[in-house]
Amino acid sequence: MQREKITNRILTVVFTVLSLAWIYPMVMILVNSFKQNTAITTGTAFNPVTAETSAGIANYISALTKQGFAAAFGYTLVITLTSVALILVCCSMCAWYVVRVNNKFCKALYYLFVFSMVVPFQMLMFTLSSLADSMGLNTPYNICFIYLGFGAGLAVFMFAGFVKTIPLEIEEAATIDGCSPVQTFFHVVLPIMKPTYISVGILETMWVWNDYLLPYLVLDSTKYKTIPILIQYFRGGYGHVELGPMMACIMMTILPIIIVYLLCQRFIISGVVSGAVKG
């Protein structure tokens, strides 16, 4: 017993140190985001902010006003919210229909959905972006249809997995009580599927919010930049790199994520686990 206590104490110390190391990269960006542009070099990245190198919140102001971070944040938010909402509503309805009707067409469609989860994006990137261009899906307001199409695989697969566990009797009882299929879905099936909505919602949000290549190729990136595109643009662009505002951008990108994560930690972790086990 005594030995176990000592091991536990040692482990606590080890993991405390490791946790601090885990957070350090983010702390380093935070520190550097308050430095002047000229004070951020590869040699001084680990130095603390001093009175001479401090820029106050100037980097943040510059990022928001000059560098277009506010617009990028807005676009990313709009794209993520509309896409995830569309995926949740449409894919859950589709999954229910596919599982319940289960004719040849539905079966074929289901296997296509599963197949699409495996295919890497590089396979479609050129043809998809050309198609999106010619169909006018290249704005932040229409790109959600592409996300619905490309995200449908995982979503339908997870919803269908859950629908299969719902006893048919519940839905039949609703029908006998006079519900139309639409009413049955929204009043009976949807409430039962709530945990799956949360899991799918979290997984798709993590994907769309952080996605870089799809919006970069599909959107007209001189006009519309999402956050990942903006940050890539900072380094990819020619000429002088504004390191200070870039650090501020990174900080403003990860802070909301961390806050949401700390608030909804339990849902996020269980959503990710169920997604992994089924995927």
Next chain:
Amino acid sequence: MVKSLRKWWPLFLLPTALSFAFGFVIPFVEGLYLSFCRFISISNPKFVGISNYVAALADPQFAHSFWLTALFTIVITVLINVIALAIALCFTRKGLKGSNGFRTVFFMPNLIGGIVLGYIWQILINGVLTIVGQQLLALNTVAGFWGLVILMLWQQVGYMMIIYIAGLQSIPSDYLEAAKVDGATAWQTLWKVKIPNLMPTITICLFLTITNGFKLFDQNLALTGGAPDHSTELLALNIYNTFYARAGAKWMGIGQAKAVIFCILVICISMIQLRATQSKEVQQ
């Protein structure tokens, strides 16, 4: 109910099926066809047979990227899974204080996107390289490769740890108690009880890390961008560069052919995964 549901397909099925057709099926089929063509835009492809595939396989850069990706995938698969399992074993011990807090911290990098992660680590690694007097990432192949490995560890250990913890917690406690009663040491319990019961979880984690490694793009682009001279360019980035960074009309078709080869590779890995998980489930 099913009968009356059937006629509701325009509402239930059509939106998803239509988006899926335009977002996946049509581009996929078109991509397959274009891999046999010479083209600069999708409006005027010219059929050229399998010459794109021949050129793709003959491209030394593609071969280099393939072996680099294979090596990278093996390294991260082993490291991530060993470390994640070790941490998960510690966190499921009785009486370890603060393990929930540690778990929160280790999982956090997962939520940050690949591009942002890449730049965070580029700044950090370049800082370290300056201190130890080595060349920066833009000129340093070895540091680029191991930097990418460290980045992936930082991002994915937490994720796999969470899955391993869920797996460990689902082992019935009587198994562990029986082992204890029989006088098994901690080491014996790990190898004879925990790991055999964890096999389905291990299979899932192995294949998640393998496919993540194979498909890696954002982190690669942001951390090294393939520098110096394409030597740290993984497969996905190589395909991207073949499409968009090389001059000449023939490269588009070759890029599409590479993408098809890449796609087949990933599908093969997934098929093996499906086999492995199914055979494990039968045993249980």
